[in-house]
Amino acid sequence: MKEHTPKDETGLFTKKVSRRNMLKTAGVGGIGVVIGASGFGGLLTLSEQKAKGQTKDIVPFYGAHQAGITTEAQDNLYFASLEVTTDKRSDLIQLFKDWTEAAAQMTAGNLIGEASLNTNMPPKDTGEAKELSPSNLTITFGVGPTLFSKDGKDRFGLKSKRPAELKDLPKFPLDALEEEWSGGDICIQACADDLQVAFHAVRNLVRIGRGKTIIHWAQTGFQRTKQADSQKTTPRNLFGFKDGTVNPDTNDDNEMNEHVWVKGEDGPDWLVGGSYMVVRRIQMYIEVWDRTILKEQENTFGRHRDSGAPLGMKSEFDTVDLEAKDPNGNRIIPEDSHVSLSRGDGKAKILRRPYSYADGMDPKTGSFNAGLLFICFQRNPSKQFIPIQERLAKNDKLNEYIVHRGSAMFACLPGVKKGGYIGDSLFG
């Protein structure tokens, strides 16, 4: 509905105001006076790139790998799963090119596009990240199995390029997946130390994609901030437990090469240097957990809540000994505990990069609508995430307190060199 303000005159809607004409009329010498008098001096900065020479809080966009995978997890996440609505391959390629340019600008802390002189058009950049620091923004693009073929249809001439590993995950026991939180043709993971910066990034990319893509689902996520935890201890999940104690070392290239980055021997050449991303939206029954006694909570995770130490141990990073027994001969760390089952034989490792979410109240139950957007990266899901999740889904004690509502897999493209574009190895 329109607002109704009295306005019987349209005269104010003037003919176009030409900048050049104005300059002629006012004379260049008059400008300074006008600026001072009008109080619009601040507008001068509109055309300046805000982050000139700024290097702080910037994660490089270009590189061998996409940022946002081994990057130390930022405070906030905005994740979007998109559906492609165009059926033209050339549209899709152009979109990836446009996205690359915009993403490179935004991660550098710049606005998208030049400030326009034409006030009859919307600004190129939506503007809410202006003056904000780059905030370590990373934008990570992935492609889902349905981009290659959907309902048997080869959508963009990519069908033969789909890696065997890139497919819907098997249905795990207890999965209660909902279409509205699952799948997608393309994903955009924007992480930043500021949610407004992360949202701005996705918003502008979706805007650029309008007419070619639509949002299928989206989720915000958070962690404790660096400000709140300057010691950078292991983050806690919404059940109050430390989560991510045993994660491969992202500073160790060997470990990353072994567990995370796709290699030539693994599958298609176009994905070498990329990684498979698994996303699971896991609802947590907060209220149920809150009335669970501490002993049970600790047995569920297999760790002490306060220290994060494995049960029976003192410190978080003490060795997990799954065989350790108490004087009665019972295992100290229960076999159905989360730690025990996730570990298995300890060979398969995944790089976890999860974020909590809290989306208000579930209107049906009146409970918190909260949980974990579990995100992990790996070279080979069928040898890494899938067997781990199979063990967990069958026996994890934690299943009493959680339910998997969403699921998606994406192939995160390799990094891009300056002059190239995200996806060029796939389309090239």
Place this chain on the structure above:
Amino acid sequence: MKKAKASLAVLLSTSLLFGCAQKQEGTEPADDKAKEVGASKLDGVSSEYREYAIGEIEEFVNATEEFTTAVSAGDIEKAKELYAPARMHYERAEPIAEVFGDLDPKIDAREGDVKDEEWGGYHRIEMGLWKENTTKGYEKYAEQLMSDVNLLRAKVETVEVTPDLLITGAVDLLNEVSTSKVTGEEDRYSHTDLYDFVANVEGAEKIYELLTPALKEKDEKLAEEIQKRFDDVYGLLEKHKEGNGYISYTDLKESEVKELSQAIDALAEPLSQIGIVTEES
């Protein structure tokens, strides 16, 4: 959905500032003549649009006459039948009709938009027809509506159509769709929202058509894209046709509402670039 009514003074100062910030790139081409041609071209568009809008308002007067006559005569079925098609004329010409900030609410306010004792017009009668299933007691609203619509017809002659009005008007029409039609909040008793929806899109398309020659000169691809998106929207609307009209809003599935909404977004985004026609070549 209001056009930001920047005062002339603000427009002037911002143009100056931009001019200042960018002045190094400004080489002065001797294209003053071309510019004038461009401007007069848009003037021509403005007068064509004025004719179109006045034509729609005229038909709106006629249709409202039939509608209010039916209401006054107590012919509920006839009034119901005439309600949605009559409104389409108003919705098509909304950028113009809306200019009259005093008349627009009298004709088109929904419940809650204005104080209850001031609430009249189409939607008040709509409530009587569909919710209370009566015309009794609504004769006075019919009479007032007819007089307001006649006044609108008279006043519309005075509207000065400017390129700005067209440029903001086109997207505003689609914004109307996004914020009230696609949500089913406009015609909340009759659920004839799709008629208004279609009319808003048609009104936007008219502006686009008039600006197309100028737009093609600036950006042919943009013009093509907008046309394609209009086609997409009409394609979706086609699916919801029923006889000469459209199905009830309440018969739309959630997924169909979403589909329509996203198609409008996909259209409005490139359409919002239409202001490029005001740039000097």
